[in-house]
Amino acid sequence: MTASSNTNPQTPTASRRDVLRRGATVTAATAAAMAAHPMVHANAASQDPNRKIKIGIVGAGGRGTGAVNDSFTINENIELVTVADLDQGNAERLRTGMQRRHGDKINIADDRIHVGLDAYKKVLEDPEVELVFLTTSPGFRPAHIAEAVAAGKHVFAEKPTCVDPAGYRVCVEAHKQAEKNGTAIVTGTQYRRQTNYVEAIKRIHDGEIGDVIGMTSRYCSNGIWYKNRGEGVSDTQYQLNNWMHFIWLSGDQIAEQAVHNIDLMNWVMQGPPVKAYGSGGRFTRPDDSEMWDSMSIDYLYSDERPVSFMCRQIPGTKAENGSTVRGTKGFAIIGAGSSGSRFLDRNGNETLKLEGSIADAYRQEHKDLIDSIRAGEPIVELIETANSSLTAVMGRLAAYTGKEVTWDFVTKESQLDLFPKDLQWDGSRPEPSFAIPGKTKLI
Structure with missing residues (x-):
C-alpha cells in the first residue's frame, strides 16, 4: 500500500489494538455480509472444480500488481472485483493494466475502488469476495490477515507476515482460526x-x-x-x-x-x-x-x-x-x-x-491456492512463514542490540510492538532514528 502527496483518502485513526480487537470479533457489517454470503469453505460451494472465484486485493503497488498478474495468468474462471489502496492512482493503474492483460477477468466498478487507511475493510465486507490478496507494506500484514480470517475469507498474504513479536502472535492465532474456519492462507514464499x-x-x-x-x-x-x-x-x-x-x-x-x-x-x-x-x-x-x-x-x-x-x-x-x-x-x-x-x-x-x-513458482503458489479452495481442502501455511518472518x-x-536473542524470548517474552498506537493520515510521527548496538534495548 503506497501513498503520495496527491492522494486524498479519508483520514481515520488506526491502532493495532483496535484492529486486533476487530480481528478477534467480526464487525457487524462483516457479519451481515457473511450472513448474505455463506462461509466460503462450505462443502457445497467448495468442491466444484470450475466455479468462479471472486477476488479482492488490498495494496495495489508493484507486489500487488504482480500477484494479480501471476494468479490471473495461471488460473481460469476467477475475477478481480474490488481493490483497496492508499492511492487512487495506484488502484486505477492496477485496474487498467490488468484489464489490458486479462480482459474480462478484471471487473472492478468505480464504486469498488476504495481509498484510505481503512479501505481494506470495504474489501473484507464485500459479500462477493471469497479470496483476498494482502499485499500492502508488511507492517499492516498481521492485522489484515487476522481480520480477513475473521471475515471468513481465503487469503493470499505476501511475505513477511510480521515485523515484530506482537505481529507474530497475531499470525499464530490467525493460522489456528483459519484451520477452524476451513479457509486457506497461502503466502508469498514462492521457493x-x-x-x-x-x-x-x-x-x-x-x-x-x-x-x-x-x-x-x-x-x-x-x-x-x-x-x-x-x-x-x-x-x-x-x-x-x-x-x-x-x-x-x-x-x-x-x-x-x-x-x-x-x-x-x-x-x-x-x-x-x-x-x-x-x-x-x-x-x-x-x-x-x-x-x-x-x-x-x-x-x-x-x-x-x-x-x-x-x-x-x-x-x-x-x-x-x-x-x-x-x-x-x-x-x-x-x-x-x-x-x-x-x-x-x-x-x-x-x-x-x-x-x-522462479516465474513458474510465482504462478504455482496461486494455482495451488485456487485449486485447494475449489477442492474443499484449503491450504493453511501461515505458521511456516510467520516462523521464518x-x-x-x-x-x-x-x-x-548486540545481544544474544533466543527463540523462547521472541515467542514468549518480547513485548516489542512496532505498529503505531494512533496512526493518522495527516498525523506526525517520531523523528526517524536507527539502532545502535549497546544503546538500543532488547524489548
Whole structure:
C-alpha cells in the first residue's frame, strides 16, 4: 500500500489494538455480509472444480500488481472485483493494466475502488469476495490477515507476515482460526513451490548429503529504492510512501527481502533456530532512513547446527544470493532466482544438477491456492512463514542490540510492538532514528 502527496483518502485513526480487537470479533457489517454470503469453505460451494472465484486485493503497488498478474495468468474462471489502496492512482493503474492483460477477468466498478487507511475493510465486507490478496507494506500484514480470517475469507498474504513479536502472535492465532474456519492462507514464499528447491530439500531430508551439520546463506545486493519527501506531505504519508526505510513498516532488509533465504534455512533445518547473535551497521543509507545496510547473523539450530547468514544492500559491492547446505557426505548449493541447485560430494565433484523457474513458482503458489479452495481442502501455511518472518526479526534484534536473542524470548517474552498506537493520515510521527548496538534495548 503506497501513498503520495496527491492522494486524498479519508483520514481515520488506526491502532493495532483496535484492529486486533476487530480481528478477534467480526464487525457487524462483516457479519451481515457473511450472513448474505455463506462461509466460503462450505462443502457445497467448495468442491466444484470450475466455479468462479471472486477476488479482492488490498495494496495495489508493484507486489500487488504482480500477484494479480501471476494468479490471473495461471488460473481460469476467477475475477478481480474490488481493490483497496492508499492511492487512487495506484488502484486505477492496477485496474487498467490488468484489464489490458486479462480482459474480462478484471471487473472492478468505480464504486469498488476504495481509498484510505481503512479501505481494506470495504474489501473484507464485500459479500462477493471469497479470496483476498494482502499485499500492502508488511507492517499492516498481521492485522489484515487476522481480520480477513475473521471475515471468513481465503487469503493470499505476501511475505513477511510480521515485523515484530506482537505481529507474530497475531499470525499464530490467525493460522489456528483459519484451520477452524476451513479457509486457506497461502503466502508469498514462492521457493516452496519451485521445482529445484522442492526436490533439493526432499533429497537433503532423505539423507543425500548425509546428516546436515551446517549452512551458509547470503542475500547481498547493491541498493534499494528511496523516495524524497514531497511538498506538504505529513510524516505518516511520507513514511507510508517510503515504507521500506521505516522499520515499523518493512522490518529492515532482513525481514522484508532476505526472509526468502531465511525461510529456506528453516525449511532445511525443519524448524526455527534456538538463538541468534549478530552484527552489522549502516554506511550508505539516507539520513532519515532507519534501515541498516548490512547484517551478519550467526543462527544456532537444534543439535548445535550453525547457520551463517548475511544480507546487505550497498551500491558498488559484489552481489551474492544463495545458500550452501553442508552434510556429512556432501554439499547442496541452492541458488537464488532461477539459477538452480547442485549437489556435490565431499571432494567437490558434482553429482546432481536441478533446474527450476522462479516465474513458474510465482504462478504455482496461486494455482495451488485456487485449486485447494475449489477442492474443499484449503491450504493453511501461515505458521511456516510467520516462523521464518520471526526468525528474521530475531536476527535483526540480535544485530540491533548486540545481544544474544533466543527463540523462547521472541515467542514468549518480547513485548516489542512496532505498529503505531494512533496512526493518522495527516498525523506526525517520531523523528526517524536507527539502532545502535549497546544503546538500543532488547524489548
